[in-house]
Amino acid sequence: MAETTASQANLSVDFAVRKQRSLxxxxxxxxxxxxxxxxxxxxxxxxxxxxxxxxxxxxxxxKTDSSLRDRLKPPSREHILGxxxxxxxxxxxxxxxxxxxxxxxxxxxxxxxxxxxxxxxxAGFVGGKTGNIIMRCMDILLAFPPMxxxxxxxxxxxxxxxxxxxxxxxxxxxxxxxxxxxxxxAVNATEYITAARCVGATNKQILFRHIFPNILSPIIVQSTxxxxxxxxxxxxxxxxxxxxxPPKPEWGAMLSDCYKFLAKGAWWxxxxxxxxxxxxxxxFNLLGDGLRDALDPRLGF
Amino acid sequence: MxxxxxxxxxxxxxxxxxVTVLVxxxxxxxxGDPAIVMLGEHAAVENVERIREQxxxxxxxxxNPDAVGQLFRxxxxxxxxxxxxxxxxxxxxxxxLLQGDLGKSVHEHTPIADLLKLKFPATVELSLLAMVFxxxxxxxxxxxxxxxxxSVFDGVSMVGSLVGVSMPIFWLGLMFIYFFGVKLGWxxxxxRLPVDLSLKTVTGLYILDSILAGNPQALRxxxxxxxxxxxxxxxIPMAIIARMTRSAVLEVLQEDYVRTAYAKGLRERxxxxxxxxxxxxxxxxTIIGLQVGGLLAGAIMTETVFSWPGVGKWVYDAIxxxxxxxxxxxxxxxxxxxxxxxxxVDISYVFLNPRIRFE
Numbered sequence: 001m002a003e004t005t006a007s008q009a010n011l012s013v014d015f016a017v018r019k020q021r022s023l024x025x026x027x028x029x030x031x032x033x034x035x036x037x038x039x040x041x042x043x044x045x046x047x048x049x050x051x052x053x054x055x056x057x058x059x060x061x062x063k064t065d066s067s068l069r070d071r072l073k074p075p076s077r078e079h080i081l082g083x084x085x086x087x088x089x090x091x092x093x094x095x096x097x098x099x100x101x102x103x104x105x106x107x108x109x110x111x112x113x114x115x116x117x118x119x120x121x122x123a124g125f126v127g128g129k130t131g132n133i134i135m136r137c138m139d140i141l142l143a144f145p146p147m148x149x150x151x152x153x154x155x156x157x158x159x160x161x162x163x164x165x166x167x168x169x170x171x172x173x174x175x176x177x178x179x180x181x182x183x184x185x186a187v188n189a190t191e192y193i194t195a196a197r198c199v200g201a202t203n204k205q206i207l208f209r210h211i212f213p214n215i216l217s218p219i220i221v222q223s224t225x226x227x228x229x230x231x232x233x234x235x236x237x238x239x240x241x242x243x244x245x246p247p248k249p250e251w252g253a254m255l256s257d258c259y260k261f262l263a264k265g266a267w268w269x270x271x272x273x274x275x276x277x278x279x280x281x282x283x284f285n286l287l288g289d290g291l292r293d294a295l296d297p298r299l300g301f
Numbered sequence: 302m303x304x305x306x307x308x309x310x311x312x313x314x315x316x317x318x319x320v321t322v323l324v325x326x327x328x329x330x331x332x333g334d335p336a337i338v339m340l341g342e343h344a345a346v347e348n349v350e351r352i353r354e355q356x357x358x359x360x361x362x363x364x365n366p367d368a369v370g371q372l373f374r375x376x377x378x379x380x381x382x383x384x385x386x387x388x389x390x391x392x393x394x395x396x397x398l399l400q401g402d403l404g405k406s407v408h409e410h411t412p413i414a415d416l417l418k419l420k421f422p423a424t425v426e427l428s429l430l431a432m433v434f435x436x437x438x439x440x441x442x443x444x445x446x447x448x449x450x451x452s453v454f455d456g457v458s459m460v461g462s463l464v465g466v467s468m469p470i471f472w473l474g475l476m477f478i479y480f481f482g483v484k485l486g487w488x489x490x491x492x493r494l495p496v497d498l499s500l501k502t503v504t505g506l507y508i509l510d511s512i513l514a515g516n517p518q519a520l521r522x523x524x525x526x527x528x529x530x531x532x533x534x535x536x537i538p539m540a541i542i543a544r545m546t547r548s549a550v551l552e553v554l555q556e557d558y559v560r561t562a563y564a565k566g567l568r569e570r571x572x573x574x575x576x577x578x579x580x581x582x583x584x585x586x587t588i589i590g591l592q593v594g595g596l597l598a599g600a601i602m603t604e605t606v607f608s609w610p611g612v613g614k615w616v617y618d619a620i621x622x623x624x625x626x627x628x629x630x631x632x633x634x635x636x637x638x639x640x641x642x643x644x645x646v647d648i649s650y651v652f653l654n655p656r657i658r659f660e
Contacts, residue, residue, distance in 0.1 A: 140319030144636050145594035151601060152632045155620040156330045232469055236602055239471045240617060255472060259606075262479050263490075270479065274472035281467035 027217075030294040037290020043283025051098040060096045062247040072266050082268035084258050086247075090272055093249035097273070100250040101280055104165050104234040104243075105227040111169025112176050113223055119173070120180025121215075125188065125207055135181065138174035146171040150233055154242040161250070164243045168230050179222050183215040217295035224291055228284035235277045251277050306648055313644060317637070324633045325394045328356065328625055339407050339623050352407060356626070357393040365389050398633075407624045416615065416627070417634065422505025423493060424604070424611035428596050430527050431535035436589060439539040443546025443585075447554065448573060458543060465540030470599050474533040474606035481529060488529050491608035494522060530607040534599055538592035545588040549581040556580070583654055590646030594639040 021029070031037050054060070067087035075082040081090040119138070123131035141149070153167035154160075187193065188211065196210050237243035238252025246257055251273040258269035328335045336352040337344065353359055361367075365388045397404065403413040442462075446455040482490035493507055494500060500519050502510050508527075511519035553559065554577060562572045597612075604613035612631055619627035 136315065137319070139316050140323065143316050143320050143640055144323075144632070145598035145639055147595070147598035148601070148632055148635055151598070151616070151620070152327060152628060153330070155628055156327050156625060158332060228467065232467070235469050236471060239469070239602065240605065240620075242620070252469070255475065259475050262475060263483055265483065267479060270472070270475050274469060274476070277469050277472065278464065278467050281469075282464060285463065285467055 027291075027294045031290050034290045034293060036286045037294065040283050040286025040288075040290055043279055044287055047098055047102060047280055047283065050095055051102040054095050054099060058092070058095075060092060060249075062093075062096075062249055065092075065247070072261060072264070072269070074266075075268050081272050082266075084254070084269045085261055085266075090268060093254060094251070094272055094276055097249040097251045097254060097276070098280075100161065100244055100248070101231050101234065101277070104161065104168070105230045105284075108165045108168035108172065108230045108234070109223050109226045111166065112172035112226065113219070115169075116173040116176025117180045117219060120177035120182075121184050121207065121211070123177065124181035124184030125203075125211070131181070134177070138177045141171070141174045142178075144171070147233055147236065150237065151240065151242065154237055159242040159245060161244045161248075164234055164237050167237070168233050172226055172230070175226070176219070176222065179218055180215060183218050184211055187211050187214045221288055221292045221295060224284055224288035228281045228288065231277065231284065232281050302651060305651065309644055309647060313640060317640065320636055320640075321395055321398065321633065322391065324629050324636075325391050327629055327632070328358075329362070331625065335625065339625055355405060357390045360393065361389045363389050363391050403630045404626045406619075406627050408622055409624075413627055413630045417612070417630065419505070420610065420612045420615045421634075423609060424597070424600050424613060426506045426508065427527065427530055427534060427604070427609060427611060428593075428600060430531035431596060432538065432589075432592070434532055434535035435538035435542055435592065438535075439542030440546050440585065442539075443543040444550055444573065444578070446543070446547045447550035448569070450551065455547075459547070462540035462543045465536050466544075468536060470533055470537060471602040471606050473536055474530065474603055477529040477533055478606070489526050490529070493526050493610060494519070498522060530603050530609055533606070534596060534603040537599065538589075538596060541592060542585065542588055546581070546585050549584045550577055553577045553581045583650065586646060586649065586653065590643055593642045597635045597639060 032041075065086075065088050067083075070079070070083045070087035072085055073079060073083045073087070079089050079091070081094070083089055084093070119134050123134040149171045150164075150167040153170060154163045157163040157167070193206060193210055196206050201210070234243055234250075235252035235255075238250045238254075239256045241253075241256055244250035244253050246253055254273040255270060258266070262270055331338050334349075335356070336349045336358060339352060340348055368388065401414065403417065405411065406413055406416060409416070439462075442458045446458050449455055477488075478490045481487045489495070498519060500507060500510055500516070500523075501514055503513055504510055507523040508520065511517075511523050550573075559572060559576055562576045563569075567575075600609075600611060600613035601616055602613070603609065604611045605617045608614065612635065616628055616631045619625075619631070
């Protein structure tokens with residue numbers, strides 16, 4: 001009798017004490033259970049893989065790549081997606097172009113995230129006049145349509161990939177600043193912050209040990225969706241001839257180089273780069289939406 | 302109500318002043334001497350001087366510190382010293398703007414205001430039609446998706462809207478040109494009208510002009526030219542509006558009063574039209590308002606692809622020609638229009654939702 005009770009007790013302990021899962025492990029589990037997020041992850045991982053492996057597997061020098069005999073050849077066994085107006089293989093350029101899209105996305109979001117996030121955290125934590133001045137400046141930046149401001153900045157600073165990244169980064173700053181500020185304000189009003197203050201934690205400790213980890217999830221979501229936007233904007237600037245300059249194979253610039261040949265029926269120089277941009281942006285959008293659902297259990301997932 | 306509108310208008314002033322400061326500083330973001338960059342290295346000295354004079358590049362940036370010195374030394378009267386203090390590039394720029402003087406194009410020597418009057422209606426017409434497409438397709442698609450949740454239609458339209466949001470609009474424009482212009486020959490691929498057709502312009506909006514002229518042939522051609530660019534430009538807003546409408550309607554559908562409406566035997570159409578839509582529209586209108594900024598910025602790409610002679614193409618050409626005063630004015634005007642539209646959206650809330658009291 002006594003034995004049965006003991007084994008029953010063991011059993012119930014087994015049920016009650018499930019293996020502990022951290023918040024992040026929980027979020028990950030929710031994320032991979034979403035079909036759309038999984039699709040997003042597959043697209044994004046494939047893109048990252050291509051971007052990282054491209055120069056290792058195949059060396060590409062855009063300056064020497066041209067073969068005037070093979071100009072605008074339709075897809076064939078030799079060139080799966082045909083060749084462009086300078087006889088360059090579309091697939092090769094597409095694969096190497098992935099590096100630019102990923103690079104632009106990461107760096108411009110990085111700029112916006114670091115500057116905007118810090119400004120927003122300061123505005124939310126310090127508040128008062130400093131916070132007000134910061135947010136008024138952000139309002140002024142927000143008054144411009146972002147793409148228009150980015151175009152204007154690159155137009156005056158001169159075309160090129162660096163200026164593209166800076167421009168897209170700068171116009172995205174206010175979005176991160178607003179988000180960081182509002183989440184800091186919300187977290188700052190919680191009881192555990194008051195408790196930390198009561199036990200004598202310094203401002204620095206409160207900001208970095210207690211507030212920062214708690215504002216991470218909305219910022220991760222915003223950054224993922226921001227990557228999609230940055231890649232789309234960079235392609236737009238490339239298409240206008242303001243982004244990466246030829247002969248480098250940035251996708252937007254590839255479209256800009258070749259769209260004149262569409263009238264001749266050369267669809268293979270236009271469809272692949274556009275599909276590549278769209279899939280990449282779609283991948284980050286799906287992943288971002290998935291992360292939003294996964295990181296915020298309150299949404300009633 | 303009036304007090305609320307006035308307060309909102311006043312609150313817009315500091316932001317707009319900030320916008321003018323930033324737009325003014327554009328010229329100084331140019332690496333090197335702006336006048337030489339604009340005219341090219343081989344420009345004649347007198348031309349460079351003329352541009353410097355025109356933009357006031359020889360003056361201090363914001364305030365003239367010399368004037369303070371003169372004032373203190375008693376060399377000038379207080380009034381003159383004060384005036385001298387503001388004798389700077391920015392205040393020259395702002396003063397001219399307030400007088401409606403938008404400056405001159407560097408290369409064309411034409412007043413920018415005249416060019417703007419010529420280009421603006423083309424962009425307005427395109428954007429309006431894009432918006433008609435975006436709301437006309439996006440809102441019904443969102444409503445049907447929400448009411449037939451998890452149906453095939455819902456799946457297709459939500460996947461479609463996700464793809465729409467991820468689509469580079471210039472590429473969509475190119476695809477339209479290829480399939481419907483080059484392959485099928487259904488629509489013209491560039492411009493607002495065939496070159497050989499002349500239309501007396503009164504408003505600059507060709508749809509209106511051709512109706513005023515009583516010319517159905519021209520109207521047909523104008524509409525034909527508008528189809529592809531306006532659908533290309535309207536696709537992203539359409540996708541966003543469809544998603545927003547769906548989620549707004551879904552939220553309202555869960556309300557008790559909707560259940561009550563069904564329970565008292567109202568037909569679905571009546572419930573949706575009279576009870577759900579009225580309440581779901583507020584967030585949808587915000588989103589529609591927010592799309593305008595993106596639409597006007599997107600016009601730069603759409604107009605470039607379709608050679609549409611509007612503000613967007615004008616900005617693009619000005620960038621290529623390094624005609625920065627034109628870029629400055631265009632950015633300023635578009636931002637101003639967006640700010641005013643956003644304000645109008647905010648104010649429309651008070652009319653649409655009597656629960657909101659701003660006083």
